[in-house]
Amino acid sequence: MRCMIGLDQLDAGSATFNGQRYVDFRRPLHTVGVLLDAGNAHVGRSARNHLRWLAQSNGISKSRVDEVLDLVGLTDVARRKVGKFSLGMKQRLGLAAVLLGDPRAVILDEPANGLDPEGIRWIREMLKKLASEDRAVFVSSHLLSEISLIADNLIVIGKGRLIDQCSVTEFIDRYAQRWVYIAGPQLRDFAPILERAGGQVEFHESGAFVHKLDAAAIGELAAKNSIVLHQLATQTGSLEDAFLELTSSSVEYHGSLGGA
Amino acid sequence: MLGLCRSEFLKLRSVRSNLMMALAAAGLPIAGTVLVSIFISIENVEATTIPRMIGSSGNVSMLIIGILGVLCMTQEYSQSTIRLTLAATPNRYSVYLAKLLVVFVTMAVLMTSVILVCIAAGNAILSARGYTGDTTHPNAQAAYLALVAVSVMIGLLGVGLGAITRNPPSAIAIILLWPLLVEILIGNIVASVFSRNILDWLPFGAAIQTTFLEVDDLKFGRLGSLGYFGLWVMAVVVIGQIVLRRRDA
Numbered sequence: 001m002r003c004m005i006g007l008d009q010l011d012a013g014s015a016t017f018n019g020q021r022y023v024d025f026r027r028p029l030h031t032v033g034v035l036l037d038a039g040n041a042h043v044g045r046s047a048r049n050h051l052r053w054l055a056q057s058n059g060i061s062k063s064r065v066d067e068v069l070d071l072v073g074l075t076d077v078a079r080r081k082v083g084k085f086s087l088g089m090k091q092r093l094g095l096a097a098v099l100l101g102d103p104r105a106v107i108l109d110e111p112a113n114g115l116d117p118e119g120i121r122w123i124r125e126m127l128k129k130l131a132s133e134d135r136a137v138f139v140s141s142h143l144l145s146e147i148s149l150i151a152d153n154l155i156v157i158g159k160g161r162l163i164d165q166c167s168v169t170e171f172i173d174r175y176a177q178r179w180v181y182i183a184g185p186q187l188r189d190f191a192p193i194l195e196r197a198g199g200q201v202e203f204h205e206s207g208a209f210v211h212k213l214d215a216a217a218i219g220e221l222a223a224k225n226s227i228v229l230h231q232l233a234t235q236t237g238s239l240e241d242a243f244l245e246l247t248s249s250s251v252e253y254h255g256s257l258g259g260a
Numbered sequence: 261m262l263g264l265c266r267s268e269f270l271k272l273r274s275v276r277s278n279l280m281m282a283l284a285a286a287g288l289p290i291a292g293t294v295l296v297s298i299f300i301s302i303e304n305v306e307a308t309t310i311p312r313m314i315g316s317s318g319n320v321s322m323l324i325i326g327i328l329g330v331l332c333m334t335q336e337y338s339q340s341t342i343r344l345t346l347a348a349t350p351n352r353y354s355v356y357l358a359k360l361l362v363v364f365v366t367m368a369v370l371m372t373s374v375i376l377v378c379i380a381a382g383n384a385i386l387s388a389r390g391y392t393g394d395t396t397h398p399n400a401q402a403a404y405l406a407l408v409a410v411s412v413m414i415g416l417l418g419v420g421l422g423a424i425t426r427n428p429p430s431a432i433a434i435i436l437l438w439p440l441l442v443e444i445l446i447g448n449i450v451a452s453v454f455s456r457n458i459l460d461w462l463p464f465g466a467a468i469q470t471t472f473l474e475v476d477d478l479k480f481g482r483l484g485s486l487g488y489f490g491l492w493v494m495a496v497v498v499i500g501q502i503v504l505r506r507r508d509a
Binding site for chain 2: 002005006007008009022023024025026028029034036037039040041042043044045046049052053054056057058059097
């Protein structure tokens, strides 16, 4: 992300916004809003002054500063020093800075990092709102459960290289495991039938997980063999499962739970 | 550029520590002049009394202004706002130029105002105490102008050092130890070993001497010495610009 906006030097390649390099924009806040770290604010400066210097550098009016402060709910603490802000308030201030120029593209790095549940929900709703206003919202996050709730498209990077790029649904379809959960009174009798048909059965307390057969095939086998089933449901791994499956060979640092 | 300068000025004035530094830089000569004017024996007052007081306390103010210049740049790194600054204005040259312009104008206005207040206050107090003699010196105006010029240049030097080091303690240490320790050591060593006085060749040594009333001994004269110091400042400022342009933010 730092390379995209010219903060770090590029070794190769380029990033453009509306066909233009970020570093070529004279007033980039009108096109791209960036939040790399909510802590990037002087602790001794008030929230309002923090936004005002940003606004002045891009020819944005004072009234817009008040507007975005209101938008993120910080009007009451606008004169308070940033050093006295909680992490959630700093994230809100960071988002206010992003929205100053009413940009069409928004870049956010770990926006939900360290937030309490209320803050996470607020960020989630705000990002959805921004996307619904026809803005491109580009979010980097390791909180995959959050991403699965808000993202349309994924870019998966491992060891600095692009691993895959697709929609969330496609990604899960491609990489997450699927299995069928079944429950009923005759599972012990049904298991050999499923295994003969190529399935793998794994008994669970109240039912069984069937791998390598889909729900339709299992349902037809049950009907053909007069097996009573109380539950028959396809289950899919989460985005996190799919991500771990895909990036298992691209993880830089491995931890271990054993030997502690 | 005007918007960028206003933005940089807002950054400078919206932090209390910067205001305190500016207040110290302004308050020292004013307080010194007022106190001397109040307590000096009227028989001892000369035409050089006020100019000398302004000059000597102004030399301390110059270093404080240098620190202010350092903070103008290094606060961006210590508070991590440099990323936001360069994200808002990707042209690093413009950002650097705006900072230099703001420091230039702010410090020039600050020191000029301080000198004018000192002259007015000193004269008012001395005349209220019954002093009727001359309080000006033929070289006073040139010394005052040199004081403003050196102050501004030290402020710019601070910005340059800040851009190079990116670290407030390092840059402040350099701007304080350079004139107060390094140049004195070098001057003394050379004087002891080679029996030569190289004070006029030492940048701060030359610059500070331009603020004196009498500069007859100055090798390059007042203007020449200011220019010599200016070359050093320019070199540091240019290196600062190269570092800012090349290094990742």
